[in-house]
Amino acid sequence: MSMSNANFPVDAEGRTYHVGVKRGELANRILTVGDPARAIVLSRFLDGVDLENTPPKTVPGNLFSFASHRGFLTITGRFKGVPVSIVAIGMGVSMMDFFVRECRAVVDGPMVIIRFGSCGSLSDAAVGDVCVPSGAYIVQRNYNYFAEEKEENMKSYHFSRVVEADPEITQTLIKNMSSKLGPNHIWSxxxxxxxxxxxxxxxxxxxFTDDNFELFEELVQHEPNTMTLEMETFALYHLAKSSTGAPLLATTLNHNSNGNGNGNGNRKMNSIRAGACMMVFAQRKTNDFITKTDVARIELAG
Ligand code: R1P
Structure with a gap:
């Protein structure tokens, strides 16, 4: 694979370096999951897939699918006629960063990205329930704390401030998940x-030396409404809030200017709106873990 542009590498076809997608292969509406198997299960709901057949048969040419050399799986089709992509990204904030930036680079116009993941529950949400976080913060190991020489009063873990999800997407997810799974099984x-x-x-x-015995208490002290633990959602919300407007939008704003290039005063335009929901796989207070049967049931309902 020969790439050009070391700042933002793409190959001769215009495919991004890690996710491996090019312009025209992704929809503006993206559902992202961790597990490629979950992406395949969800792709059975796209138009043109014959659900009666296992493995499902698709109308030739109806779905686009690409598995990248770095573990990303992209499936693009239509859901009730609307173009949608499902992208499996693996795990962690780095994979979320590759995914959001590389997808943004090859899609024109505004984007909506929703994560459908799994998580551990620190709240009363039980295994098999679904949590819809209205905001997220990041918990990072403080590497300096674990160094041989360290300053006094250092904390072993750092917590960021909360970044909010798109409120409309959050409310829609709560409403739709409640109607599928019952309101008693949906948490915010x-x-x-x-x-x-x-x-x-x-x-x-x-x-390993981790010094994390008090972590749960510290999380709740930091943010009393802490409900779940997982590994990607903060990065998605943060990048959505950091996304700049589409070039066209920026031009419009400049024309409407107050002199600093931001014609709407302090209003910041983002080109990505994001939300998330996750199935509780692990109940961290009771130590319960979800069964495979429940995973299959909730994935389909979600
Ligand atoms: C850990 O087992 C993985 O599961 C959770 C975590 O965020 C992490 O990625 O989410 P997914 O099921 O979406 O991968």
């Missing part, structure tokens, strides 16, 4: 995105 609150499945999610691992 704040999500903590961790930079490890283990240490910064408070799991105990005697093979």
């Amino acid at each position: 609150g704040i999500n903590a995105t961790a930079d490890s499945f283990y240490s910064s999610q408070g799991r105990q691992d005697l093979n």
Whole structure:
């Protein structure tokens, strides 16, 4: 594969370096998941897929699918006639960063990105329930704390401020998930995105020094509404809030200017709107873990 442009590498066909997509292959509406198997299950709901057949048969040419050399799986089709992409990204904030930036680079116009993931629950949400976070913060291991020489009063983990999801998407997800799974199984609150499945999610691992015994209490002190722990949502919300307007939009704003290039005063335009919901796989207070049967049931309902 020969790439050009070291600042934002693309190949001769215009495919991005990691997700491997090019202009025309992605819809403006994207559903993102971690597990490629979940992406394939969800793709069965796209138009032109014969659900009676297992594995499902698709009308030739109806779905686009691309598995990249770095583990991203992109499936594009239509849902009730509307173009939609489903992208499996694997795990963690770095994969979310590759995904959001590379998809943004090859899609024109505004985008909506919704994550349908899994999580651990720190609240009363039980395994099999679905949580829709209205905001998220990041929990990062403080690497300096674990250095041989460290300053006094250092914390072993850093917590960011909460970044909000798009409120309209959040309300829509709560409403639609409630109607599918029952309102008693849908929760709203704040999500903590961790930079490890283990240490910064408070799991105990005697093979390493993690100093995370008090982490759950610290999370709730930081944000009393902390509901879930997972590994991507903060990065999605943060990048959506950091997304700049489409070039056309920027031109319009400049013409409407107050002299600083931001014609709407302090109003910031983002080209990406984001929301998320996640199935509770692990109940961290009771130590329950979801069954495969429940995963299949909730994935389909979601
Ligand atoms: C950890 O097992 C993975 O599961 C969760 C976490 O965020 C992490 O990616 O989400 P997904 O099921 O979407 O991958």
